[in-house]
Amino acid sequence: MTALPKYGCFRCFPNGRRSEMNMGSIWVVAEQHRGQPLPIAFELLGAARDLTDNVRAITFGQGATAAAKLLGEHGARSIVELGDLAPGLPAPRVAAALAEMVAEERPEAVFFGTTFDGREIAARLSARLRRPLLANVIGLELTVDGPVAHHGLNGGEELATTRFINARPGIYLLRPKCFAPRDRESPSTATVAHREPPEAGATDAVRVVAHQEVVQHGPTLDAAEIVVTGGRGFGSVEKFAQVEQLAELLKGATGATRAAVDAGWAPYSAQVGQTGKIVKPNVYIACGVSGATQHLVGMKDSSHIIAINKDPEAAIFSVSDLGIVADVNALLPRLIRALEARR
Amino acid sequence: MRIAVCVKQIPKEHERIVFDPESLRVRRDGKLIMDDSDAYGVELALRLVGEAGEGEVIVVSMAPHDEETGLRHALAMGAARAVLVSDDALGGSDALRTATVLAAVVARIKPDIVIAGTESTDGYTGTMPIQLSELLGWPSLAFSSSLDLVAGELRARREADDGVFELSCPLPAIATVTSGSVEPRYPSLRGIMEARRKPIETLRLSDLALNAAEFEADGASEEVRSIVPAQQRAAGEVIVDDGTAEVRVLSLLSEWKAI
Numbered sequence: 116m117t118a119l120p121k122y123g124c125f126r127c128f129p130n131g132r133r134s135e136m137n138m139g140s141i142w143v144v145a146e147q148h149r150g151q152p153l154p155i156a157f158e159l160l161g162a163a164r165d166l167t168d169n170v171r172a173i174t175f176g177q178g179a180t181a182a183a184k185l186l187g188e189h190g191a192r193s194i195v196e197l198g199d200l201a202p203g204l205p206a207p208r209v210a211a212a213l214a215e216m217v218a219e220e221r222p223e224a225v226f227f228g229t230t231f232d233g234r235e236i237a238a239r240l241s242a243r244l245r246r247p248l249l250a251n252v253i254g255l256e257l258t259v260d261g262p263v264a265h266h267g268l269n270g271g272e273e274l275a276t277t278r279f280i281n282a283r284p285g286i287y288l289l290r291p292k293c294f295a296p297r298d299r300e301s302p303s304t305a306t307v308a309h310r311e312p313p314e315a316g317a318t319d320a321v322r323v324v325a326h327q328e329v330v331q332h333g334p335t336l337d338a339a340e341i342v343v344t345g346g347r348g349f350g351s352v353e354k355f356a357q358v359e360q361l362a363e364l365l366k367g368a369t370g371a372t373r374a375a376v377d378a379g380w381a382p383y384s385a386q387v388g389q390t391g392k393i394v395k396p397n398v399y400i401a402c403g404v405s406g407a408t409q410h411l412v413g414m415k416d417s418s419h420i421i422a423i424n425k426d427p428e429a430a431i432f433s434v435s436d437l438g439i440v441a442d443v444n445a446l447l448p449r450l451i452r453a454l455e456a457r458r
Numbered sequence: 459m460r461i462a463v464c465v466k467q468i469p470k471e472h473e474r475i476v477f478d479p480e481s482l483r484v485r486r487d488g489k490l491i492m493d494d495s496d497a498y499g500v501e502l503a504l505r506l507v508g509e510a511g512e513g514e515v516i517v518v519s520m521a522p523h524d525e526e527t528g529l530r531h532a533l534a535m536g537a538a539r540a541v542l543v544s545d546d547a548l549g550g551s552d553a554l555r556t557a558t559v560l561a562a563v564v565a566r567i568k569p570d571i572v573i574a575g576t577e578s579t580d581g582y583t584g585t586m587p588i589q590l591s592e593l594l595g596w597p598s599l600a601f602s603s604s605l606d607l608v609a610g611e612l613r614a615r616r617e618a619d620d621g622v623f624e625l626s627c628p629l630p631a632i633a634t635v636t637s638g639s640v641e642p643r644y645p646s647l648r649g650i651m652e653a654r655r656k657p658i659e660t661l662r663l664s665d666l667a668l669n670a671a672e673f674e675a676d677g678a679s680e681e682v683r684s685i686v687p688a689q690q691r692a693a694g695e696v697i698v699d700d701g702t703a704e705v706r707v708l709s710l711l712s713e714w715k716a717i
């Protein structure tokens with residue numbers, strides 16, 4: 116974590132009084148890829164541990180057993196591993212397993228990350244339990260009335276504070292990069308158990324008929340220290356290539372606005388914003404980006420922001436440390452040449 | 459082939475939601491229009507029915523005060539008819555409540571496919587269609603950037619972090635579609651004229667045999683305590699490129715230890 120989260124978890128009680136709250140356990144649905152928990156999994160554990168020590172992680176998919184060990188070292192007291200769930204997609208059966216487990220143990224809350232699978236499992240669990248869910252959570256707080264969530268509305272322009280009533284377990288979808296993960300504690304004493312999820316009937320009928328892997332050049336958007344994002348201002352896919360070139364020279368990652376993704380200049384996985392990635396790099400360079408609310412919510416917490424736009428009134432300038440009124444197709448070639456000259 | 463498209467009708471000034479200071483709910487007493495995000499679903503549904511050579515597109519919506527402006531827009535694009543649920547007991551409904559109502563509508567009109575946007579422009583919870591799929595017990599293809607019918611199954615393309623997936627499932631099924639999946643058509647003048655005469659069935663909760671008090675288990679609910687504008691980041695300096703702005707960028711990048 117580079118910058119401290121703006122909101123994140125905080126308690127209203129001095130250390131030690133937490134237990135008086137009689138908080139139940141918090142469960143974290145921890146996604147992993149080939150044995151490595153996703154960064155959001157550690158963030159969820161961090162958020163949960165700030166509220167209680169009684170934290171369980173639930174993980175699944177190929178490599179879940181290897182991931183379980185790491186989850187124990189990052190704050191989970193117990194881990195339930197649901198196996199690889201093939202051949203379907205994970206969400207329907209993970210939700211079915213959670214519904215069973217909730218009926219047995221009634222945790223205080225279940226935390227999910229805002230990812231494809233996280234959203235889907237949370238939605239399915241909410242429907243199964245007939246309990247509401249809170250999305251876009253960026254902060255959590257423990258009060259005398261139990262946990263209270265801060266969450267974005269209207270593309271993040273407003274911040275609401277909400278709590279559940281009679282909803283145990285509360286279902287929370289947390290946004291990435293808003294909660295600090297805990298330091299690794301090794302070795303851990305966490306227990307790991309396997310549980311076979313029940314069948315999920317027709318909801319589990321989706322099959323993958325083809326999968327084309329995308330080769331990742333350079334750092335991922337989540338991890339990059341520098342992100343260079345291009346918007347509609349480039350005008351063509353050929354000119355948009357300058358964004359990738361600049362990102363590569365800076366050893367950073369390429370981002371795109373929804374307009375650039377919709378135009379087919381970049382894959383959806385490069386989209387930054389409300390429906391795409393949340394990034395908080397050291398430096399964010401926005402080129403030909405207007406600065407719509409839905410884009411700002413994905414990048415405005417970057418440590419430093421530079422924006423290049425030919426319109427002096429562009430909204431992106433309102434969040435930039437340096438705004439440059441310029442034609443991207445004139446400035447980027449000069450910037451690229453200047454960087455190449457330094458090598 | 460019968461396809462239902464979920465359409466959300468949202469305030470025109472969707473750049474700015476107005477919250478009622480008393481109830482802390484989004485105010486929906488002004489004029490509502492179709493959420494732009496839903497035009498993609500309407501377009502895809504019209505194409506699927508067109509390719510199937512038979513069938514109809516039905517738009518479904520839940521909105522206060524019998525609001526139908528957004529539905530007329532979808533009808534003008536080419537949908538055959540609309541079903542609207544409007545009931546005072548539904549004020550301030552969240553995603554689960556909406557899904558509960560739409561599940562009853564789907565059970566009534568029995569479509570083969572339900573299409574929705576990935577998330578609305580105003581609420582942006584992004585879970586309603588999946589809650590709907592779970593309530594109905596149907597499979598769902600979320601975040602689809604294209605939809606096709608292949609050998610009686612629904613096929614979708616999904617662009618994820620770990621690559622591009624081609625997904626398939628039997629009908630009935632639900633799909634959510636991303637923006638940019640297709641170019642939505644603009645209603646023609648003729649379409650707009652015809653839309654005025656197309657049927658919109660308006661239902662109350664009693665028509666669906668639903669009781670809003672029973673939507674959640676154990677009377678579970680949310681209590682909004684406050685809504686405040688989010689913290690804004692302060693604007694910095696703005697310069698006009700005089701042909702040497704790259705020098706300034708490089709010096710900042712090294713000051714920030716980025717190069």
Ligand SMILES: Cc1cc2nc3c(=O)[nH]c(=O)nc-3n(C[C@H](O)[C@H](O)[C@H](O)COP(=O)(O)OP(=O)(O)OC[C@H]3O[C@@H](n4cnc5c(N)ncnc54)[C@H](O)[C@@H]3O)c2cc1C
Nearest residue numbers: 346347348372373374388389390391403405407425442443
């Ligand atoms: C539900 C919903 C979710 C959304 N999610 C996202 C999201 O996740 N991410 C996202 O980015 N958007 C999202 N959007 C879309 C968002 O509202 C904007 O439409 C989008 O961000 C605009 O992209 P843009 O800045 O590239 O294009 P535009 O808004 O068209 O801006 C282009 C900018 O380029 C400038 N320009 C043009 N030519 C040049 C030039 N030669 N040199 C320099 N500058 C130039 C223009 O002055 C303008 O400011 C979402 C919208 C909705 C409704």
